[in-house]
Amino acid sequence: MRIAELSQTTGVPVPTIKYYLREGLLPAGELTSPNQARYDDRHVQRLRLVRVLLDIGRLPIATIRDLLTELDRPDPDVHEVLGRALPATVGTRETSDPAMLAAAHERVRSLIKERGWLLSDNARTRQSAAEVVAAFQQVGADVEHLLEQYADLAEQIAVHDLRFVAQAGGNEGKLHAAVVGSILGDSLLAALRRMAQEHESAKMFGIRDDSC
């Protein structure tokens, strides 16, 4: 398969594929001569994964590269790789009020402790959780109830997620499932949540039925 066919199959323009090759998102094809390369089905899969992480996951190119580098490690330890790779997929921000952020960090720490969550010392997930908690407070919303309830539900979600990972064959497949499940899972959950919210809102506030 040459680059044109790879482009046809995936719907990604040729110049974009060349760009991904340059950026290391896609491994180089097998060179058959100085200016001819052969691509195969793994390139198709990889390219689709890149597009999905970009379009749905909205991950920056650099993060995707790091993620794929982890995916490509030989003989990976699934838990270890996930601990290193997935935290990179949550964004951080500079909050205006450091005291508020510190308090939020403390709240997150106590949440982790009271639930007995076993977490590595990788700070990024904790950091982003604290940032969101601080954000709630900054707009004057009381996040306390939501935090506990969401934590309960997050535990349940994670059980399903890990089952999703476990069903995949091989370490390689598990890692792929973990990345896909985590990134796309966020979006899937968000979309379903929006629909469930609208349904719940219809029940609560009464239906005007101006549409369906």
Next chain:
Amino acid sequence: MRIAELSQTTGVPVPTIKYYLREGLLPAGELTSPNQARYDDRHVQRLRLVRVLLDIGRLPIATIRDLLTELDRPDPDVHEVLGRALPATVGTRETSDPAMLAAAHERVRSLIKERGWLLSDNARTRQSAAEVVAAFQQVGADVEHLLEQYADLAEQIAVHDLRFVAQAGGNEGKLHAAVVGSILGDSLLAALRRMAQEHESAKMFGIRDDSC
């Protein structure tokens, strides 16, 4: 309060505040003379909300403007406004395979039907749900189990979300809570989910305890 104080209070640079004013994210201050305006606490709140929607929610400026315009409607019908405003906060994308997307749409339609969800004909949430389902399939993942399980959990989440909205005082407050709860809620849930995943992964794959 003048612009410099507004900047100090919120940590947002003066030129950025001017930019937000131009873009309609912030209502103009009360003009005391042709080139002097007075800002108050509502501007502080609004500015903080804008920053949070930008930084945590990653919403584009245009979407935030639309959202705030809905928030500012006099005497709003909460359910109606939410139905119009929140779907705008989910992104869409152009998938490569239309047949796959159509199938995903059909799957989402049947999901909605089997659960009896009462949704307006606003297509955006359904569209993004279908896109995510199609994305799972495009990377070769079987989303079927996850879809049902997530839908169950989404219903529970939505109950908490609507309770969060209901506890807020006044229609104005409810709308504010709905926007904050929906946008920040996505991020909060994602952050907690990452932590719960890591904990679950530690339990499942065994702990190397190379950190904590």
Next chain:
DNA sequence: TTGACATGGATAGTGTAGCTCTCCAATAGT
């Protein structure tokens, strides 16, 4: 074999989003 077209690779250019800078006359504060 030949000639139109495709290829890998490199470099430069484009479009968009979210700011940031510069300027200006009018005004505030001292």
Next chain:
DNA sequence: ACTATTGGAGAGCTACACTATCCATGTCAA
């Protein structure tokens, strides 16, 4: 009176994800 700041408008900047152009080398159908 005078220095600093203000609201406002326009242009400029930076980062990101492409997209376009070249070019020497290849492929492949006629």
